[in-house]
Amino acid sequence: MFRAILFTQWKWGRLLLLMATLAGFAIPLLSVQGLNTTYGNFYVVMSLQAFGIAYPLLAASAGLLLSLSAWTSDHRGRHVYALSLPVARWRYVLLRYQAGLLLLLLPILGIWLGAILATRFTHIPAGLHPYAAALALRFALSAALAYTAFFAISSGTPKTAGIVLGIAATLVAIQVLASAAGSDFNLLRPVFDRLFVWPGPFEIFTGRWMLLDV
Amino acid sequence: MQSRLGMARCGIQGLVVLVLLAAGARCGWGQDVASIRRRIAQLEQMKMELNAAADSHAALEGARRLAVLDSLSVGPLRLLAPHQSIDFARRVGEAAWTALRGRLEDSVAMVLHQRRFVLIPEDPADSTQTKAQGYATLGTVLVVPGNRPASLTALEIIVPVYGDLWRTLDPSMREWLSGPVTPTLDTVAVSSSNYLELVTSGSPVARGCYQGRMEDCEEALGLVRPADPAMAWYSVEGRRELVGRLGQVLRTGVTREVFTRCVVQHVDADCVALLHQDEALVPPPLSGSLRASYLLTALKLGETGSLARLLGSSEEASVARRLELTAGTSLSTLTARWHSAVLAMRLNPIQLTASTAGASVVWMAGLLLLATRSSRWR
Numbered sequence: 001m002f003r004a005i006l007f008t009q010w011k012w013g014r015l016l017l018l019m020a021t022l023a024g025f026a027i028p029l030l031s032v033q034g035l036n037t038t039y040g041n042f043y044v045v046m047s048l049q050a051f052g053i054a055y056p057l058l059a060a061s062a063g064l065l066l067s068l069s070a071w072t073s074d075h076r077g078r079h080v081y082a083l084s085l086p087v088a089r090w091r092y093v094l095l096r097y098q099a100g101l102l103l104l105l106l107p108i109l110g111i112w113l114g115a116i117l118a119t120r121f122t123h124i125p126a127g128l129h130p131y132a133a134a135l136a137l138r139f140a141l142s143a144a145l146a147y148t149a150f151f152a153i154s155s156g157t158p159k160t161a162g163i164v165l166g167i168a169a170t171l172v173a174i175q176v177l178a179s180a181a182g183s184d185f186n187l188l189r190p191v192f193d194r195l196f197v198w199p200g201p202f203e204i205f206t207g208r209w210m211l212l213d214v
Numbered sequence: 215m216q217s218r219l220g221m222a223r224c225g226i227q228g229l230v231v232l233v234l235l236a237a238g239a240r241c242g243w244g245q246d247v248a249s250i251r252r253r254i255a256q257l258e259q260m261k262m263e264l265n266a267a268a269d270s271h272a273a274l275e276g277a278r279r280l281a282v283l284d285s286l287s288v289g290p291l292r293l294l295a296p297h298q299s300i301d302f303a304r305r306v307g308e309a310a311w312t313a314l315r316g317r318l319e320d321s322v323a324m325v326l327h328q329r330r331f332v333l334i335p336e337d338p339a340d341s342t343q344t345k346a347q348g349y350a351t352l353g354t355v356l357v358v359p360g361n362r363p364a365s366l367t368a369l370e371i372i373v374p375v376y377g378d379l380w381r382t383l384d385p386s387m388r389e390w391l392s393g394p395v396t397p398t399l400d401t402v403a404v405s406s407s408n409y410l411e412l413v414t415s416g417s418p419v420a421r422g423c424y425q426g427r428m429e430d431c432e433e434a435l436g437l438v439r440p441a442d443p444a445m446a447w448y449s450v451e452g453r454r455e456l457v458g459r460l461g462q463v464l465r466t467g468v469t470r471e472v473f474t475r476c477v478v479q480h481v482d483a484d485c486v487a488l489l490h491q492d493e494a495l496v497p498p499p500l501s502g503s504l505r506a507s508y509l510l511t512a513l514k515l516g517e518t519g520s521l522a523r524l525l526g527s528s529e530e531a532s533v534a535r536r537l538e539l540t541a542g543t544s545l546s547t548l549t550a551r552w553h554s555a556v557l558a559m560r561l562n563p564i565q566l567t568a569s570t571a572g573a574s575v576v577w578m579a580g581l582l583l584l585a586t587r588s589s590r591w592r
Contacts (some may be wrong), residue, residue, distance in 0.1 A: 042414045
């Protein structure tokens with residue numbers, strides 16, 4: 001049964017996966033372009049730092065798109081297929097999750113290979129060191145976390161997803177109204193801090209994502 | 215009223231010209247020159263009286279505006295703001311003063327006493343800001359949009375203060391710094407980019423400094439100038455990079471070919487020859503930002519009165535000696551303090567700690583548990 005679910009999820013998400021894998025492969029290679037013409041290691045680090053934002057964005061996008069593609073068909077078919085299967089709901093969810101997680105290995109491999117090639121075929125200035133494996137590991141954990149979070153939201157009823165989205169939209173609306181009224185009140189900042197600053201769940205997305213560093 | 219007075223001034227000047235023309239014309243049919251001169255003198259007198267009236271009107275207008283503003287002091291920082299904005303102005307003043315004192319110590323007061331800041335809330339109905347311009351006689355006017363945070367407005371206070379500080383410094387200190395100290399809301403003298411610059415520098419003396427040789431730090435900061443800076447301060451690659459950076463200055467006339475051989479063909483002898491042309495062009499390997507962090511460390515170490523000592527030591531020829539006087543300690547102690555402050559700003563290359571990774575796995579397990587408890591019955 002796992003093979004069948006894996007195959008169907010591959011069929012639904014292969015285009016997205018291909019694009020994410022190519023992007024993952026390209027980002028490290030693009031980040032080291034022109035390093036040999038950059039004056040001084042300081043500017044090398046600054047240039048790589050500018051590319052750092054691309055890794056967490058790709059991890060979040062890959063996780064989101066893969067989780068959505070895993071559940072779209074079930075939502076569209078009103079879960080008749082899932083109901084017709086002789087397996088418990090929790091087991092069915094685990095199978096879907098495992099299949100998605102396995103497919104997520106492709107963009108992770110893309111990043112890892114791209115990072116290895118980028119560091120292997122580039123002259124690394126003295127004083128800087130490559131962090132290809134650490135970068136790929138961090139990307140893997142971030143993508144898996146994003147995938148799990150969006151998978152959990154998508155696996156619920158549309159009502160659950162609506163509540164989550166509704167809370168987010170309400171927070172943004174309150175912030176917009178408060179700003180329009182000239183208030184210093186900042187609601188989004190503490191929410192962002194709770195989510196992205198230790199011990200928030202998405203802390204792994206923040207900080208420096210460097211392929212080469214001191 | 216003021217515009218009327220301005221018009222009156224222009225009118226008077228026009229009148230003087232007309233009278234002169236009329237006088238010239240009348241001279242033609244024999245009016246005596248003495249009476250025309252008297253008339254001109256009368257008009258000049260009238261003009262001066264009108265100017266004085268206009269000035270006293272501006273002063274009265276300033277006083278009138280001052281009367282509708284509340285004033286407050288945060289340390290030596292003086293602020294004026296309308297009554298309804300005074301709490302906001304206090305927050306702005308406190309943020310600005312904390313940042314200024316944190317980096318420049320109490321002695322920054324001697325720069326601050328020259329300024330007074332007027333915080334005026336932005337008036338959406340007044341697109342030409344004429345209301346704000348009216349307050350210009352009272353101090354530096356900051357027009358604050360309704361939703362601007364206090365910290366950002368504080369930076370608008372800090373920027374002109376740093377400008378004042380820069381103008382107060384004498385030419386030798388400005389030359390050593392090679393550019394104004396960047397105004398920030400930080401209260402620390404050294405930033406993480408300073409660490410990054412030190413650790414990534416290819417200069418042999420900068421590397422020695424990073425490894426803890428204080429005499430190399432002093433040389434890399436340009437406090438000690440060697441006999442041959444191009445050779446002592448820079449590696450082969452560093453010299454080539456430097457020549458590339460100084461391209462605009464060096465790539466002229468007969469040096470064009472030498473420049474190409476240095477930068478393109480990597481001939482070090484040509485790089486050295488180019489840099490030996492004018493050794494004043496060879497900058498210390500550590501940038502103005504790191505030199506500024508050294509100055510800020512000296513100001514912090516010197517505590518109260520440090521800025522006054524720096525400004526009062528302009529007779530001293532050596533920048534190193536002046537910084538010693540500023541910090542009130544020996545150069546080696548100051549350098550050691552600066553060095554440890556720079557190293558304390560070390561960055562983590564990949565911030566993936568065991569705790570972060572562990573927390574991510576725990577969150578994933580929790581979210582997956584939630585997913586498995588979802589129902590297939592919609």
